[in-house]
Amino acid sequence: MSKVALYEYDCILLDLMLPGGSGLDVLREIKRLSLTSGVIIVSAKDSVADKVEGLKIGADDYLSKPFSLPELAMRIFAVVRRRNFSNDNLLKTGGISINLLGKTVNVGAKQLDLTKTEYELLLFLVENGNKVVSKSALAEHLSGDMADMMDDYSFVYTHIKNLKAKLAEAGCRDCIKTYYGNGYIWTEEKV
Numbered sequence: 001m002s003k004v005a006l007y008e009y010d011c012i013l014l015d016l017m018l019p020g021g022s023g024l025d026v027l028r029e030i031k032r033l034s035l036t037s038g039v040i041i042v043s044a045k046d047s048v049a050d051k052v053e054g055l056k057i058g059a060d061d062y063l064s065k066p067f068s069l070p071e072l073a074m075r076i077f078a079v080v081r082r083r084n085f086s087n088d089n090l091l092k093t094g095g096i097s098i099n100l101l102g103k104t105v106n107v108g109a110k111q112l113d114l115t116k117t118e119y120e121l122l123l124f125l126v127e128n129g130n131k132v133v134s135k136s137a138l139a140e141h142l143s144g145d146m147a148d149m150m151d152d153y154s155f156v157y158t159h160i161k162n163l164k165a166k167l168a169e170a171g172c173r174d175c176i177k178t179y180y181g182n183g184y185i186w187t188e189e190k191v
Contacts, residue, residue: 174187175187
């Protein structure tokens with residue numbers, strides 16, 4: 001609960017059998033706080049009553065242990081897609097198409113060669129389109145809890161610079177705007 005109070009998550013994996021408490025109590029608290037995070041229960045308890053109770057409280061999905069990692073990855077993807085991208089695998093903004101399943105980005109007909117970090121950065125900016133995203137929020141998104149321990153955000157500047165250059169080379173020059181001292185904003189420029 002301390003992590004949930006400090007950070008905003010797209011998806012939370014929640015076990016029902018926790019030391020010193022029940023995952024269902026944690027789920028009730030998440031719902032009481034009106035957090036928008038998706039919740040997938042992962043548990044060795046696979047009775048129908050446990051599944052129904054978890055889903056009734058507000059979990060988005062329930063996965064019984066043991067499970068395969070590819071199945072878990074697709075269930076996480078489905079929760080994030082529903083919550084952030086209108087349940088569509090192809091996200092279009094301006095002249096850019098992002099294939100969420102294939103993790104590819106096209107500007108017009110040209111496919112961009114993005115690193116994993118550049119892809120995650122682009123997706124986060126697009127997801128927060130027309131809102132200024134702070135350097136600290138970008139750092140937290142890209143590095144998780146490690147962002148608290150960083151002295152500066154030079155890695156954010158580097159990835160933004162590289163992403164802007166790749167987009168500009170493909171014909172999308174002004175879709176990431178810098179708001180000096182505040183952060184960055186994605187604008188839906190037509191290519």
